[in-house]
Amino acid sequence: MPYSERPTLLLTGGSRGLGHAIGGKFGAEGWEIIAPPRLRLELSSPAAIQDYIETEIQRFGPIVNSFIHSAGINPSVAKLTVTELGVKSPGIDVALNEFDQVVQVNARSFLQLSIGLLRRKQEMDTLSGLRMLALSSLFGGDITRIGKMPFSASKAMLEKIVKQLAVEWGRHGVLVNAIEPGFFPTEMTQINLGEEKIRMIEAQTPLGRLGEPHELANAAYFLCSPQNTFITGVVLPVDGGFLAGGGLGVLEMAK
Numbered sequence: 001m002p003y004s005e006r007p008t009l010l011l012t013g014g015s016r017g018l019g020h021a022i023g024g025k026f027g028a029e030g031w032e033i034i035a036p037p038r039l040r041l042e043l044s045s046p047a048a049i050q051d052y053i054e055t056e057i058q059r060f061g062p063i064v065n066s067f068i069h070s071a072g073i074n075p076s077v078a079k080l081t082v083t084e085l086g087v088k089s090p091g092i093d094v095a096l097n098e099f100d101q102v103v104q105v106n107a108r109s110f111l112q113l114s115i116g117l118l119r120r121k122q123e124m125d126t127l128s129g130l131r132m133l134a135l136s137s138l139f140g141g142d143i144t145r146i147g148k149m150p151f152s153a154s155k156a157m158l159e160k161i162v163k164q165l166a167v168e169w170g171r172h173g174v175l176v177n178a179i180e181p182g183f184f185p186t187e188m189t190q191i192n193l194g195e196e197k198i199r200m201i202e203a204q205t206p207l208g209r210l211g212e213p214h215e216l217a218n219a220a221y222f223l224c225s226p227q228n229t230f231i232t233g234v235v236l237p238v239d240g241g242f243l244a245g246g247g248l249g250v251l252e253m254a255k
């Protein structure tokens, strides 16, 4: 479907952090943003998501041009202990309830919303040109660190969902991609890393600094704009070169 005068973005996680920057970028480019607050779309609840699909997506789904899933949670597994070597060890009881919740919010909710949106757009014959994007993490790919079992596993699942959707919906003109953000100074990063580790990450990043949220938003915008016509099924690191440097800081972060 050709883009309308004012294209529309459906966005999760738009209240703060990277999602907020993404909404700002699309808004500045003249897009209409639909960014439901958590009160309207609680992603830890499949029933709440279904309600949102049956009411809101039923109504505005046909005019959505792009869907971005930025919402995510990143708890450190509670039961970490510090060994005499000064290294945190994960303990034996990974909290399985917490695991399910992280997978639900980070990965399953994206699949459920995507299915709802794709179904509605197919009904209305407005599928072609839809672009979808999910924010993963460097830990969704080849690297991870101690204490990140639910987070890393959920992001790996998210990346596979993205690729699967890209493969299955490409013939309908739908493009689906993921971004792996490196390290950005959002609330999530401050809580999970703290100042000392942030300095260490900066030192191990070829560009020598954390990313600015608008730099992530620019990449998200490109992938979801009409300028992107042939990139689908990819996972793009936006990390200032951190992965290219071998991700060595990840080992240090375990200490």
Ligand SMILES: NC(=O)c1ccc[n+]([C@@H]2O[C@H](COP(=O)([O-])OP(=O)(O)OC[C@H]3O[C@@H](n4cnc5c(N)ncnc54)[C@H](OP(=O)(O)O)[C@@H]3O)[C@@H](O)[C@H]2O)c1
Pocket: 012, 013, 014, 015, 016, 017, 018, 019, 037, 038, 041, 042, 043, 044, 069, 070, 071, 072, 073, 074, 105, 135, 136, 137, 138, 180, 181, 182, 183, 184, 185, 186, 187, 188, 189
């Ligand atoms: N920042 C980084 O350096 C970094 C690095 C790697 C990956 N990422 C990924 O990038 C994405 C954005 O990260 P961020 O740093 O911007 O995170 P953030 O600042 O912590 O914001 C998280 C967003 O997700 C929403 N959210 C969380 N749980 C939710 C739930 N159950 N239902 C609905 N919404 C929920 C929050 O809404 P409320 O305001 O209502 O809580 C908020 O809008 C995440 O997927 C994250 O894993 C970020």
